[in-house]
Amino acid sequence: MTERLALLLWTNADNQFGNRVIKEEIKEALLKNDKPLAIAKIEEFLNKEKNTPLNIAITGETGAGKSTFINAFRGMDNRDEGAAPTGVTETTLENTPYPHPMYPNVTLWDLPGIGTTKFPADKYLELVGFEKFDFFIIISDTRFRENDVKLTQEIQKMKKRFYFVRSKIDNDVRAAERKKDFSKEKTLTKMRENCVQGLRGSGIQSPQVFLMSSFELHLYDFSQLYETLDRELPEHKRHALLRAMPNISLEIINKKKKAFKRRLYLLCAVSGGVAAVPLPGLSIVVDIALMVGAVTDYICGFGLDIKSLKRLSAISGVPYTDLLAVITSQLAAKKITRDLLLKVSAQLAVSAVFMVLEEVCRFIPIIGIPLSMGFSITTTYRLLNFILNQLAEDAQKVYEKALGLKASPQKLKK
Numbered sequence: 001m002t003e004r005l006a007l008l009l010w011t012n013a014d015n016q017f018g019n020r021v022i023k024e025e026i027k028e029a030l031l032k033n034d035k036p037l038a039i040a041k042i043e044e045f046l047n048k049e050k051n052t053p054l055n056i057a058i059t060g061e062t063g064a065g066k067s068t069f070i071n072a073f074r075g076m077d078n079r080d081e082g083a084a085p086t087g088v089t090e091t092t093l094e095n096t097p098y099p100h101p102m103y104p105n106v107t108l109w110d111l112p113g114i115g116t117t118k119f120p121a122d123k124y125l126e127l128v129g130f131e132k133f134d135f136f137i138i139i140s141d142t143r144f145r146e147n148d149v150k151l152t153q154e155i156q157k158m159k160k161r162f163y164f165v166r167s168k169i170d171n172d173v174r175a176a177e178r179k180k181d182f183s184k185e186k187t188l189t190k191m192r193e194n195c196v197q198g199l200r201g202s203g204i205q206s207p208q209v210f211l212m213s214s215f216e217l218h219l220y221d222f223s224q225l226y227e228t229l230d231r232e233l234p235e236h237k238r239h240a241l242l243r244a245m246p247n248i249s250l251e252i253i254n255k256k257k258k259a260f261k262r263r264l265y266l267l268c269a270v271s272g273g274v275a276a277v278p279l280p281g282l283s284i285v286v287d288i289a290l291m292v293g294a295v296t297d298y299i300c301g302f303g304l305d306i307k308s309l310k311r312l313s314a315i316s317g318v319p320y321t322d323l324l325a326v327i328t329s330q331l332a333a334k335k336i337t338r339d340l341l342l343k344v345s346a347q348l349a350v351s352a353v354f355m356v357l358e359e360v361c362r363f364i365p366i367i368g369i370p371l372s373m374g375f376s377i378t379t380t381y382r383l384l385n386f387i388l389n390q391l392a393e394d395a396q397k398v399y400e401k402a403l404g405l406k407a408s409p410q411k412l413k414k
Protein backbone atom coordinates (compact mmCIF):
# COMPACT_ATOMS: atom_id res chain seq x y z
CA MET A 1 0.00 0.00 0.00
CA THR A 2 2.76 2.40 0.91
CA GLU A 3 4.53 1.86 -2.36
CA ARG A 4 1.29 2.46 -4.19
CA LEU A 5 0.88 5.74 -2.41
CA ALA A 6 4.41 6.66 -3.36
CA LEU A 7 3.62 5.74 -6.93
CA LEU A 8 0.49 7.86 -6.83
CA LEU A 9 2.53 10.81 -5.70
CA TRP A 10 5.35 10.18 -8.02
CA THR A 11 3.14 9.83 -11.06
CA ASN A 12 0.99 12.84 -10.43
CA ALA A 13 3.20 15.19 -8.54
CA ASP A 14 5.49 15.17 -11.54
CA ASN A 15 7.87 17.92 -12.44
CA GLN A 16 5.09 20.43 -12.72
CA PHE A 17 5.11 20.58 -8.96
CA GLY A 18 8.63 21.82 -8.68
CA ASN A 19 10.72 21.41 -5.60
CA ARG A 20 12.32 18.07 -6.22
CA VAL A 21 13.96 17.96 -2.79
CA ILE A 22 10.70 17.80 -0.86
CA LYS A 23 9.30 15.38 -3.41
CA GLU A 24 12.26 13.06 -2.95
CA GLU A 25 11.82 13.33 0.80
CA ILE A 26 8.15 12.41 0.52
CA LYS A 27 8.98 9.42 -1.60
CA GLU A 28 11.73 8.30 0.73
CA ALA A 29 9.50 8.63 3.80
CA LEU A 30 6.84 6.54 2.09
CA LEU A 31 9.23 3.87 1.01
CA LYS A 32 10.53 3.67 4.57
CA ASN A 33 6.94 3.25 5.68
CA ASP A 34 7.18 6.44 7.73
CA LYS A 35 3.69 7.73 7.12
CA PRO A 36 3.65 10.63 9.63
CA LEU A 37 6.85 11.99 8.12
CA ALA A 38 5.44 11.60 4.61
CA ILE A 39 2.31 13.50 5.56
CA ALA A 40 4.33 16.22 7.24
CA LYS A 41 6.41 16.52 4.07
CA ILE A 42 3.35 16.68 1.81
CA GLU A 43 1.92 19.40 3.99
CA GLU A 44 5.21 21.26 3.94
CA PHE A 45 5.19 20.97 0.18
CA LEU A 46 1.64 22.27 -0.20
CA ASN A 47 2.32 25.13 2.20
CA LYS A 48 5.45 26.07 0.36
CA GLU A 49 3.42 26.47 -2.79
CA LYS A 50 1.03 28.68 -0.93
CA ASN A 51 3.66 30.79 0.79
CA THR A 52 6.19 31.40 -1.95
CA PRO A 53 6.73 35.16 -2.09
CA LEU A 54 6.37 36.91 -5.43
CA ASN A 55 7.39 40.56 -5.47
CA ILE A 56 6.56 42.56 -8.56
CA ALA A 57 8.02 46.04 -8.98
CA ILE A 58 5.92 48.50 -10.93
CA THR A 59 7.76 51.61 -12.01
CA GLY A 60 7.29 54.47 -14.43
CA GLU A 61 6.75 58.22 -14.41
CA THR A 62 3.96 59.96 -12.49
CA GLY A 63 0.67 59.59 -14.26
CA ALA A 64 1.78 56.60 -16.35
CA GLY A 65 -0.90 54.42 -14.75
CA LYS A 66 1.11 52.40 -12.20
CA SER A 67 -1.35 52.62 -9.33
CA THR A 68 -4.31 51.89 -11.59
CA PHE A 69 -2.57 48.78 -12.93
CA ILE A 70 -1.75 47.61 -9.41
CA ASN A 71 -5.41 47.91 -8.48
CA ALA A 72 -6.64 46.21 -11.64
CA PHE A 73 -4.24 43.32 -11.18
CA ARG A 74 -5.59 42.81 -7.68
CA GLY A 75 -9.15 42.91 -8.98
CA MET A 76 -9.81 46.24 -7.30
CA ASP A 77 -11.51 49.41 -8.28
CA ASN A 78 -9.49 52.62 -7.74
CA ARG A 79 -12.06 53.66 -5.12
CA ASP A 80 -11.86 50.44 -3.10
CA GLU A 81 -10.52 50.37 0.41
CA GLY A 82 -6.89 49.27 0.26
CA ALA A 83 -6.59 50.41 -3.36
CA ALA A 84 -3.48 52.32 -4.40
CA PRO A 85 -4.36 56.03 -4.61
CA THR A 86 -4.46 57.16 -8.23
CA GLY A 87 -4.04 60.50 -9.89
CA VAL A 88 -1.58 61.70 -7.25
CA THR A 89 1.78 63.30 -7.88
CA GLU A 90 4.71 61.54 -6.32
CA THR A 91 7.30 63.76 -4.71
CA THR A 92 9.41 61.45 -2.61
CA LEU A 93 11.04 58.11 -3.20
CA GLU A 94 8.38 56.01 -1.64
CA ASN A 95 8.20 52.37 -2.17
CA THR A 96 4.69 51.20 -1.34
CA PRO A 97 3.80 47.51 -1.09
CA TYR A 98 0.31 46.40 -2.16
CA PRO A 99 -0.27 42.79 -1.20
CA HIS A 100 -2.86 40.82 -3.13
CA PRO A 101 -6.07 40.77 -1.06
CA MET A 102 -6.39 36.97 -1.25
CA TYR A 103 -2.78 35.92 -1.66
CA PRO A 104 -0.66 38.24 0.47
CA ASN A 105 2.49 36.35 -0.58
CA VAL A 106 2.07 38.13 -3.92
CA THR A 107 2.91 41.80 -3.60
CA LEU A 108 2.92 44.55 -6.18
CA TRP A 109 5.24 47.41 -5.31
CA ASP A 110 4.40 50.92 -6.42
CA LEU A 111 7.73 52.57 -7.15
CA PRO A 112 7.97 56.16 -8.32
CA GLY A 113 9.58 56.75 -11.72
CA ILE A 114 13.21 57.77 -11.48
CA GLY A 115 12.38 61.07 -13.15
CA THR A 116 10.41 61.98 -10.01
CA THR A 117 13.40 61.40 -7.76
CA LYS A 118 16.77 63.04 -7.47
CA PHE A 119 18.58 59.75 -7.53
CA PRO A 120 20.61 58.38 -10.41
CA ALA A 121 19.45 55.03 -11.75
CA ASP A 122 22.01 52.90 -9.87
CA LYS A 123 21.29 54.57 -6.51
CA TYR A 124 17.57 54.31 -7.17
CA LEU A 125 17.71 50.54 -7.47
CA GLU A 126 19.72 50.28 -4.29
CA LEU A 127 17.27 52.51 -2.45
CA VAL A 128 14.20 50.55 -3.52
CA GLY A 129 15.95 47.31 -2.49
CA PHE A 130 15.96 45.74 -5.94
CA GLU A 131 17.08 42.30 -4.68
CA LYS A 132 13.65 41.44 -3.37
CA PHE A 133 11.90 41.91 -6.70
CA ASP A 134 11.27 38.94 -8.95
CA PHE A 135 10.81 41.19 -11.94
CA PHE A 136 10.14 44.79 -12.95
CA ILE A 137 7.29 46.19 -15.01
CA ILE A 138 8.10 49.56 -16.52
CA ILE A 139 4.98 51.46 -17.46
CA SER A 140 4.62 54.39 -19.81
CA ASP A 141 1.56 56.02 -21.33
CA THR A 142 3.61 57.47 -24.20
CA ARG A 143 6.84 56.33 -25.75
CA PHE A 144 9.50 55.10 -23.32
CA ARG A 145 11.87 57.85 -22.28
CA GLU A 146 15.51 58.25 -21.39
CA ASN A 147 14.83 57.63 -17.72
CA ASP A 148 13.06 54.36 -18.45
CA VAL A 149 16.00 53.27 -20.56
CA LYS A 150 18.58 54.21 -17.90
CA LEU A 151 16.67 52.31 -15.29
CA THR A 152 16.36 49.29 -17.55
CA GLN A 153 20.09 49.22 -18.13
CA GLU A 154 20.65 49.18 -14.38
CA ILE A 155 18.04 46.44 -13.91
CA GLN A 156 19.83 44.45 -16.58
CA LYS A 157 23.14 44.84 -14.73
CA MET A 158 21.49 43.43 -11.63
CA LYS A 159 20.41 40.43 -13.72
CA LYS A 160 16.74 41.02 -13.04
CA ARG A 161 13.94 40.57 -15.55
CA PHE A 162 11.95 43.50 -16.88
CA TYR A 163 8.94 44.00 -19.11
CA PHE A 164 7.58 47.13 -20.73
CA VAL A 165 3.94 48.00 -20.51
CA ARG A 166 2.50 50.68 -22.73
CA SER A 167 -0.58 51.76 -20.78
CA LYS A 168 -3.95 53.41 -21.51
CA ILE A 169 -4.32 51.70 -24.87
CA ASP A 170 -8.08 52.25 -24.68
CA ASN A 171 -7.39 55.98 -25.20
CA ASP A 172 -5.17 55.33 -28.20
CA VAL A 173 -7.64 52.96 -29.81
CA ARG A 174 -10.45 55.44 -29.32
CA ALA A 175 -8.39 58.21 -30.94
CA ALA A 176 -7.39 55.98 -33.85
CA GLU A 177 -10.98 54.92 -34.44
CA ARG A 178 -11.76 58.40 -35.70
CA LYS A 179 -9.27 58.02 -38.54
CA LYS A 180 -10.19 56.73 -41.97
CA ASP A 181 -9.33 53.08 -42.75
CA PHE A 182 -9.14 52.25 -39.07
CA SER A 183 -7.95 48.76 -38.31
CA LYS A 184 -7.58 47.81 -34.67
CA GLU A 185 -5.06 45.09 -35.36
CA LYS A 186 -2.90 47.32 -37.52
CA THR A 187 -3.05 50.17 -35.02
CA LEU A 188 -1.93 47.87 -32.20
CA THR A 189 0.82 46.21 -34.22
CA LYS A 190 2.17 49.59 -35.21
CA MET A 191 2.14 50.85 -31.64
CA ARG A 192 3.92 47.75 -30.41
CA GLU A 193 6.53 48.07 -33.17
CA ASN A 194 7.08 51.75 -32.43
CA CYS A 195 7.74 51.04 -28.78
CA VAL A 196 10.09 48.16 -29.56
CA GLN A 197 11.99 50.15 -32.15
CA GLY A 198 12.32 53.15 -29.83
CA LEU A 199 13.75 50.96 -27.08
CA ARG A 200 16.07 49.14 -29.47
CA GLY A 201 17.30 52.50 -30.72
CA SER A 202 18.17 53.35 -27.11
CA GLY A 203 20.25 50.21 -26.82
CA ILE A 204 17.84 47.77 -25.19
CA GLN A 205 18.17 44.44 -26.95
CA SER A 206 14.97 42.48 -27.62
CA PRO A 207 12.67 44.51 -25.37
CA GLN A 208 9.35 42.85 -24.54
CA VAL A 209 6.53 45.35 -24.87
CA PHE A 210 2.90 44.73 -23.91
CA LEU A 211 -0.01 47.01 -24.72
CA MET A 212 -2.52 47.32 -21.95
CA SER A 213 -5.57 49.03 -20.59
CA SER A 214 -6.04 48.67 -16.86
CA PHE A 215 -9.75 49.29 -17.35
CA GLU A 216 -9.97 46.35 -19.76
CA LEU A 217 -7.33 43.85 -18.76
CA HIS A 218 -8.96 41.12 -20.85
CA LEU A 219 -8.29 43.07 -24.05
CA TYR A 220 -4.89 43.74 -25.61
CA ASP A 221 -1.70 42.11 -24.30
CA PHE A 222 -2.21 41.34 -20.63
CA SER A 223 -2.68 37.63 -21.40
CA GLN A 224 0.54 37.65 -23.41
CA LEU A 225 2.36 39.26 -20.50
CA TYR A 226 1.08 36.48 -18.28
CA GLU A 227 2.16 33.81 -20.74
CA THR A 228 5.60 35.34 -20.97
CA LEU A 229 5.96 35.43 -17.19
CA ASP A 230 4.68 31.88 -17.00
CA ARG A 231 7.49 30.84 -19.31
CA GLU A 232 10.24 32.87 -17.73
CA LEU A 233 9.65 32.63 -13.98
CA PRO A 234 11.04 29.80 -11.87
CA GLU A 235 8.53 27.04 -11.24
CA HIS A 236 7.33 27.82 -7.71
CA LYS A 237 7.00 31.51 -8.59
CA ARG A 238 4.82 30.58 -11.55
CA HIS A 239 2.41 28.84 -9.21
CA ALA A 240 2.27 31.90 -6.98
CA LEU A 241 1.56 34.11 -9.99
CA LEU A 242 -1.15 31.85 -11.37
CA ARG A 243 -2.96 31.75 -8.04
CA ALA A 244 -3.07 35.54 -7.88
CA MET A 245 -3.93 36.15 -11.53
CA PRO A 246 -7.22 37.91 -12.16
CA ASN A 247 -9.62 35.67 -14.10
CA ILE A 248 -9.36 37.59 -17.32
CA SER A 249 -9.61 34.73 -19.76
CA LEU A 250 -10.91 31.20 -20.08
CA GLU A 251 -7.30 30.04 -20.41
CA ILE A 252 -6.48 31.40 -16.98
CA ILE A 253 -9.55 29.76 -15.45
CA ASN A 254 -8.57 26.49 -17.11
CA LYS A 255 -4.98 26.74 -15.96
CA LYS A 256 -6.08 27.37 -12.39
CA LYS A 257 -8.39 24.40 -12.59
CA LYS A 258 -5.57 22.17 -13.82
CA ALA A 259 -3.27 23.37 -11.05
CA PHE A 260 -5.96 22.72 -8.45
CA LYS A 261 -6.49 19.27 -9.89
CA ARG A 262 -2.85 18.35 -9.59
CA ARG A 263 -2.84 19.49 -5.99
CA LEU A 264 -5.89 17.37 -5.42
CA TYR A 265 -3.86 14.20 -5.85
CA LEU A 266 -1.56 15.30 -3.07
CA LEU A 267 -4.40 16.40 -0.84
CA CYS A 268 -5.99 13.03 -1.29
CA ALA A 269 -2.78 11.33 -0.33
CA VAL A 270 -2.78 13.37 2.88
CA SER A 271 -6.41 12.50 3.40
CA GLY A 272 -5.56 8.83 3.13
CA GLY A 273 -3.14 9.22 5.96
CA VAL A 274 -4.54 11.64 8.50
CA ALA A 275 -7.23 11.01 11.06
CA ALA A 276 -10.52 11.08 9.23
CA VAL A 277 -13.79 12.55 10.37
CA PRO A 278 -16.95 10.58 9.64
CA LEU A 279 -19.37 12.19 7.23
CA PRO A 280 -22.91 11.80 8.58
CA GLY A 281 -25.27 9.88 6.40
CA LEU A 282 -22.52 8.19 4.50
CA SER A 283 -20.63 5.07 5.29
CA ILE A 284 -17.43 6.64 4.09
CA VAL A 285 -14.90 8.88 5.74
CA VAL A 286 -13.61 12.17 4.54
CA ASP A 287 -11.19 14.56 6.09
CA ILE A 288 -13.38 17.60 6.38
CA ALA A 289 -10.76 20.05 7.57
CA LEU A 290 -8.73 19.28 4.52
CA MET A 291 -11.75 19.72 2.27
CA VAL A 292 -12.65 23.07 3.82
CA GLY A 293 -9.13 24.30 3.03
CA ALA A 294 -9.23 23.00 -0.52
CA VAL A 295 -12.68 24.37 -1.36
CA THR A 296 -11.85 27.76 0.16
CA ASP A 297 -8.81 27.76 -2.09
CA TYR A 298 -10.91 27.02 -5.19
CA ILE A 299 -13.42 29.73 -4.33
CA CYS A 300 -10.73 32.36 -3.80
CA GLY A 301 -8.76 31.26 -6.85
CA PHE A 302 -11.80 31.51 -9.09
CA GLY A 303 -12.89 34.81 -7.55
CA LEU A 304 -16.18 33.30 -6.38
CA ASP A 305 -16.01 34.64 -2.83
CA ILE A 306 -18.35 37.45 -1.82
CA LYS A 307 -15.66 40.13 -1.76
CA SER A 308 -14.26 39.27 -5.19
CA LEU A 309 -17.72 39.06 -6.73
CA LYS A 310 -18.63 42.47 -5.27
CA ARG A 311 -15.39 43.90 -6.63
CA LEU A 312 -16.08 42.38 -10.01
CA SER A 313 -19.55 43.86 -9.94
CA ALA A 314 -18.15 47.33 -9.17
CA ILE A 315 -15.56 47.09 -11.92
CA SER A 316 -17.79 45.62 -14.61
CA GLY A 317 -20.97 47.51 -13.73
CA VAL A 318 -22.90 44.23 -13.78
CA PRO A 319 -25.14 44.05 -10.68
CA TYR A 320 -23.96 41.69 -7.97
CA THR A 321 -27.26 39.78 -8.04
CA ASP A 322 -26.87 39.20 -11.80
CA LEU A 323 -23.47 37.64 -11.17
CA LEU A 324 -24.92 35.48 -8.41
CA ALA A 325 -27.73 34.40 -10.71
CA VAL A 326 -25.41 32.52 -13.08
CA ILE A 327 -23.76 30.55 -10.27
CA THR A 328 -24.92 26.98 -9.73
CA SER A 329 -22.67 25.76 -6.92
CA GLN A 330 -24.10 26.07 -3.46
CA LEU A 331 -20.62 26.75 -2.19
CA ALA A 332 -19.81 29.91 -4.15
CA ALA A 333 -20.29 33.30 -2.50
CA LYS A 334 -20.46 31.68 0.93
CA LYS A 335 -18.10 31.34 3.79
CA ILE A 336 -16.89 27.77 3.63
CA THR A 337 -17.42 26.17 7.01
CA ARG A 338 -17.27 22.60 8.11
CA ASP A 339 -21.05 22.48 8.52
CA LEU A 340 -21.83 23.96 5.12
CA LEU A 341 -19.43 21.61 3.43
CA LEU A 342 -20.82 18.60 5.27
CA LYS A 343 -24.33 19.55 4.22
CA VAL A 344 -23.46 20.14 0.58
CA SER A 345 -21.18 17.11 0.43
CA ALA A 346 -23.90 14.83 1.75
CA GLN A 347 -26.21 16.05 -1.04
CA LEU A 348 -23.49 15.90 -3.62
CA ALA A 349 -22.01 12.60 -2.62
CA VAL A 350 -24.61 10.51 -4.36
CA SER A 351 -24.55 12.45 -7.61
CA ALA A 352 -20.82 12.97 -7.42
CA VAL A 353 -20.24 9.28 -7.12
CA PHE A 354 -22.22 8.64 -10.29
CA MET A 355 -21.32 11.70 -12.27
CA VAL A 356 -17.61 11.38 -11.94
CA LEU A 357 -17.59 7.63 -12.02
CA GLU A 358 -16.21 7.64 -15.52
CA GLU A 359 -13.35 9.86 -14.55
CA VAL A 360 -12.63 7.93 -11.39
CA CYS A 361 -12.53 4.72 -13.40
CA ARG A 362 -10.04 6.30 -15.71
CA PHE A 363 -8.08 7.53 -12.74
CA ILE A 364 -7.90 4.24 -10.87
CA PRO A 365 -6.24 2.05 -13.49
CA ILE A 366 -3.70 4.71 -14.40
CA ILE A 367 -2.60 5.40 -10.87
CA GLY A 368 -3.38 1.97 -9.66
CA ILE A 369 -5.01 2.80 -6.35
CA PRO A 370 -5.88 -0.55 -4.87
CA LEU A 371 -9.25 -0.66 -3.17
CA SER A 372 -7.44 -1.59 0.01
CA MET A 373 -6.39 2.04 0.27
CA GLY A 374 -9.85 2.65 1.59
CA PHE A 375 -12.67 4.89 0.59
CA SER A 376 -11.33 7.98 2.17
CA ILE A 377 -9.03 8.84 -0.68
CA THR A 378 -11.41 8.06 -3.49
CA THR A 379 -14.33 9.76 -1.78
CA THR A 380 -12.35 12.88 -1.06
CA TYR A 381 -11.13 12.83 -4.59
CA ARG A 382 -14.61 12.40 -6.06
CA LEU A 383 -16.19 15.09 -3.98
CA LEU A 384 -13.45 17.63 -4.43
CA ASN A 385 -13.20 16.86 -8.11
CA PHE A 386 -16.92 17.34 -8.50
CA ILE A 387 -16.88 20.60 -6.54
CA LEU A 388 -13.84 21.82 -8.46
CA ASN A 389 -15.48 21.13 -11.83
CA GLN A 390 -18.63 22.90 -10.76
CA LEU A 391 -16.80 25.95 -9.42
CA ALA A 392 -14.66 26.19 -12.55
CA GLU A 393 -17.82 26.21 -14.64
CA ASP A 394 -19.28 28.89 -12.39
CA ALA A 395 -16.11 30.93 -12.77
CA GLN A 396 -16.48 30.72 -16.53
CA LYS A 397 -20.13 31.81 -16.39
CA VAL A 398 -19.36 34.69 -14.04
CA TYR A 399 -16.51 35.78 -16.30
CA GLU A 400 -18.79 35.73 -19.34
CA LYS A 401 -21.54 37.56 -17.51
CA ALA A 402 -19.21 40.27 -16.25
CA LEU A 403 -17.87 40.89 -19.72
CA GLY A 404 -21.28 40.71 -21.33
CA LEU A 405 -20.20 37.74 -23.43
CA LYS A 406 -22.50 35.10 -24.79
CA ALA A 407 -22.05 31.72 -23.11
CA SER A 408 -18.94 30.26 -24.59
CA PRO A 409 -19.13 27.12 -26.67
CA GLN A 410 -15.57 26.46 -25.50
CA LYS A 411 -16.06 23.95 -22.73
CA LEU A 412 -13.67 23.78 -19.86
CA LYS A 413 -11.61 20.64 -19.93
CA LYS A 414 -12.70 18.13 -17.35
Ligand SMILES: Nc1nc2c(ncn2[C@@H]2O[C@H](COP(=O)(O)OP(=O)(O)O)[C@@H](O)[C@H]2O)c(=O)[nH]1
Nearest residue numbers: 062063064065066067068086087168213214215
Ligand atom coordinates in the same frame (compact mmCIF):
# COMPACT_ATOMS: atom_id res chain seq x y z
N1 LIG B 1 -7.99 55.59 -20.08
C1 LIG B 1 -7.16 55.07 -19.17
N2 LIG B 1 -6.75 55.84 -18.14
C2 LIG B 1 -5.90 55.29 -17.25
C3 LIG B 1 -5.44 53.96 -17.36
N3 LIG B 1 -4.59 53.73 -16.34
C4 LIG B 1 -4.54 54.86 -15.61
N4 LIG B 1 -5.35 55.80 -16.13
C5 LIG B 1 -5.56 57.16 -15.62
O1 LIG B 1 -4.34 57.85 -15.59
C6 LIG B 1 -4.23 58.69 -14.44
C7 LIG B 1 -2.97 58.37 -13.67
O2 LIG B 1 -3.05 57.06 -13.21
P1 LIG B 1 -2.26 56.55 -11.92
O3 LIG B 1 -2.57 55.11 -11.79
O4 LIG B 1 -2.53 57.41 -10.75
O5 LIG B 1 -0.75 56.75 -12.41
P2 LIG B 1 0.59 56.65 -11.53
O6 LIG B 1 0.94 58.06 -11.17
O7 LIG B 1 1.59 56.08 -12.47
O8 LIG B 1 0.34 55.80 -10.37
C8 LIG B 1 -5.48 58.44 -13.63
O9 LIG B 1 -6.39 59.48 -13.90
C9 LIG B 1 -6.01 57.13 -14.17
O10 LIG B 1 -7.41 57.04 -14.09
C10 LIG B 1 -5.90 53.17 -18.48
O11 LIG B 1 -5.56 52.00 -18.66
N5 LIG B 1 -6.74 53.79 -19.35
Ligand SMILES: [Mg+2]
Nearest residue numbers: 066067085086
Ligand atom coordinates in the same frame (compact mmCIF):
# COMPACT_ATOMS: atom_id res chain seq x y z
MG1 LIG C 1 0.61 56.26 -8.34
